[in-house]
Amino acid sequence: MNVTVKKRKNYFVQRNLRTIIIYVFLFVMMLVVSIFNDKFFTLGNFKNLLRTVFPLIMVSFGQTLIILTGGIDLSLGGIVALTNVVCVVLMKPDSPTGFILPVIVTLVIGLLAGVLNGLVITRGRLAPIIVTLATDAIFSGAALYMMPNPGGSVHRAFGKFLTRGIGGASPLILFLTIFIVVRCLTNRTSFGRTLRAIGGNEGAVYSTGIKVDRVKFLTYAIAGVLCAVAGIFLSAQMNSADAAIGKNYAMNSITTTVVGGTAMSGAIGDPLGTVAGAFIIAIINNMLNLFGVSSFYQFVFQGLILVAALSLNALNKKG
Amino acid sequence: MSEQILKMVNITKRFAGIVALDQVHFSCNRGEVHVLAGENGAGKSTILKILSGIYKADEGEIYFNDKKATIKNPEQAQKLGIAMVFQELTLIGELTVSENIYLSIEPKNKLGLIDQKAVNKQIQTAMDKYGIYLEPDEIVNNLPIAKQQLAEILKILVRDPDLIILDEPTSALARKEVDQLFQIIRNLTANGKTIIFISHRLEEVFAIGDRVTVFKDGRFVDTCNICDINEDDLIRMMVGRSLQNIFPHKNRKIDNExxxxxxxxxxxxxxxxxxxxxxxxxxxxxxxxxxxxxxxxxxxxxxxxxxxxxxxxxxxxxxxxxxxxxxxxxxxxxxxxxxxxxxxxxxxxxxxxxxxxxxxxxxxxxxxxxxxxxxxxxxxxxxxxxxxxxxxxxxxxxxxxxxxxxxxxxxxxxxxxxxxxxxxxxxxxxxxxxxxxxxxxxxxxxxxxxxxxxxxxxxxxxxxxxxxxxxxxxxxxxxxxxxxxxxxxxxxxxxxxxxxxxxxxxxx
Structure with a gap:
């Protein structure tokens, strides 16, 4: 048989076509923006941009993992708000080590919130969209209960380090570290393969003798932790907490995930694309600000982008 | 007489009050190809789904390798060494052939990450061993159904089970591929593996089977050696119920129009x-x-x-x-x-x-x-x-x-x-x-x-x-x-x- 001697075909482009297209789009957009804004391609602007999108990227990583399993999580914003508030409430601004315990506790709270979602969805055999709609109310409600009005303050040294430390590179380092971990998880581990496979055909994965529920449960738990990272970063960035901060994160994370090339039906997608998706959304908002467009229109615009991205995905599937 | 690998005793299964299997028996010997035959709705797929952990029997016992076995889910079945090639394939269309074949059993490196080189090497070895050649990096959805069927079979083979259930594996295959599959089956049984085989093509039953068990209406009819019977005998075992008198008399006037x-x-x-x-x-x-x-x-x-x-x-x-x-x-x-x-x-x-x-x-x-x-x-x-x-x-x-x-x-x-x-x-x-x-x-x-x-x-x-x-x-x-x-x-x-x-x- 000549098949054996045939060299293995290179599938790199076929497999990564979506991500490649998104990055081409992102760079074209950056070039266009730089025409209007001569300060666009400066280090300062990029530092700024990364700081702005960092929390959204964290949440979107979680959303991407969940959407890859064919699920969805509307409670991620609630978890961001809850962890944001918990982090600030526990912080003691002036004690030298007052940030260590609050950070750990906050991460654990995020984990527990994700665990709750995962448990109810897998044990109760309930639809993720309904479960997380309900838990979102619980998480946001708890955040509001703890802190009805925005306020508080963060451990000063910690806040400064997280947002501007190591010559302003600490958000970048943190981002790269988490990105590498998440992408290895989805693309290089057995867990990631299973996660995608569940999004492709859950019944088939079960028949293959895989613990489907455990994988789904872990996915929601991981998303909870990622949201806690976003919550902590926001505390440092704002030097305070706001129980209402989470309200747009669910929709925004879905938008960035879909714009980033992940299919809503699951299985197909890449966290690398999600990163581009987040930057695309941030740059568009940045532009609209620059042109003095009202922030209300920005919502309309974002909705339109989501519809466009979904339609493109649908067309892609048909073709 | 060779040693018995599987014995299922008094298996009963009901679906919403309707009895799908009624006190059936089924057993297999190590190293044989055992054909399961019967009409539609005879309960063939049901018993195999019980064996592979998809369904749970309401009554009855399963003995595997002379030990009593509880099979609550497909995972437990696989641990015992039972694997099934389903009629409706279990491949994930969005993933590649090799990702599907090694799903959850990927070789890993020291960091716990998938060792892609080892996957490529292993899949090549497996393809050479069984003579099933597929493009490992192709997305499954892009493959014709016959290739998907072969990929599904390879997916089960690399898991190296002792007992392999094939539920109509040949339905999408061409003549040449069926011959190839039969060759694989013969090699497997020569190495002590056991095969349970369902096919609606009688010629295949006689070409590959050692023994046959017939079910009818959820009941056990008989088990016999294939060499002792001919096609007429087999069909007779599969059919032949008494006609219930619930049909109207056919005295309609039929026109030529x-x-x-x-x-x-x-x-x-x-x-x-x-x-x-x-x-x-x-x-x-x-x-x-x-x-x-x-x-x-x-x-x-x-x-x-x-x-x-x-x-x-x-x-x-x-x-x-x-x-x-x-x-x-x-x-x-x-x-x-x-x-x-x-x-x-x-x-x-x-x-x-x-x-x-x-x-x-x-x-x-x-x-x-x-x-x-x-x-x-x-x-x-x-x-x-x-x-x-x-x-x-x-x-x-x-x-x-x-x-x-x-x-x-x-x-x-x-x-x-x-x-x-x-x-x-x-x-x-x-x-x-x-x-x-x-x-x-x-x-x-x-x-x-x-x-x-x-x-x-x-x-x-x-x-x-x-x-x-x-x-x-x-x-x-x-x-x-x-x-x-x-x-x-x-x-x-x-x-x-x-x-x-x-x-x-x-x-x-």
């Missing part, structure tokens, strides 16, 4: 392949065959639900177009679908609403529904079909299966069809309701409606049909006239045994 005809229907993936038949006035035509040979697709195609590539549909000499179900209904074609719950009814809505939905346009008062006309219409249908209901405003799911099915029929009759297609009309309904249904079909046929029924219940086909069109792999493999209709004759055509063979068998 052809009231419905299809010519050379062909769909895109040959599920329906050059099918032609006609129906005379007063006649009931049955479509028969083993599951998945295109019968449902044929009925759906005629009623506009399954897209056709070419072919003609002719009602009373007039060629019509059935591009969608709206057109089909307009032209007088009605379908009583196989699955009343998902295709026939809106379970949560009122009976009245269900009955009137397909003929709403007939009872309008200006823009609005004439509610008086509607309730008169509903009570007339309820009366005509003797549907046992409380109130017409009750939801459809308050009714028993048989009455639900009558509501589906009533809804279709309200469009005054010239052709009515029944797809498995009596599945899951009780005997009395069945009898009523048969009478309704009988009177429809006498009134000059072309009645076509697809059924996997052979007794029903024999009891009702004036003629039977038997399907095999998308084609009509034979049309049986009145006195030719018998279980054996239908089974032969349904298994694709050729005309020549058939005649030779008859004279023997």
């Amino acid at each position: 052809i009231i419905f005809e299809v010519r050379l229907l062909l769909d895109h993936d040959k599920k329906v392949n050059d099918v032609s038949f006609n129906v005379h006035r007063g006649e009931i035509l049955c479509v028969a065959g083993l599951q998945g040979h295109g019968q449902s697709e044929l009925l759906n195609a005629i009623s506009g639900l399954h897209p056709l590539k070419s072919g003609e549909v002719i009602i009373s000499g007039k060629k019509i177009s059935v591009k969608n179900s709206g057109q089909a209904i307009e032209n007088g074609i009605a379908l009583v679908p196989a699955d009343r719950k998902s295709q026939g009814l809106m379970l949560e809505l009122a009976i009245q609403h269900n009955l009137s939905i397909s003929s709403l346009g007939k009872r309008l008062k200006g823009l609005f529904i004439d509610s008086k006309a509607e309730s008169i219409f509903c009570s007339s249908i309820v009366e005509q079909l003797a549907i046992k209901i409380g109130k017409v405003t009750n939801p459809a799911n308050s009714l028993s299966g048989g009455n639900q099915q009558k509501v589906v029929l009533g809804k279709e009759l309200a469009t005054n069809p010239k052709v009515i297609l029944f797809d498995e009309p009596t599945r899951g309904i009780d005997v009395e309701a069945k009898r009523e249904f048969y009478n309704i079909m009988d009177s429809l046929a006498s009134q000059g409606v072309a009645v076509i029924m697809n059924s996997s219940d052979l007794m029903e086909v024999i009891g009702m049909a004036d003629r039977v069109a038997v399907m095999y792999e998308g084609r009509i493999s034979g049309i049986l006239q009145k006195e030719e209709i018998s279980e054996e004759a239908i089974m032969r055509y349904a298994m694709g045994i050729t005309e020549k063979y058939f005649e030779a068998g008859e004279t023997a």
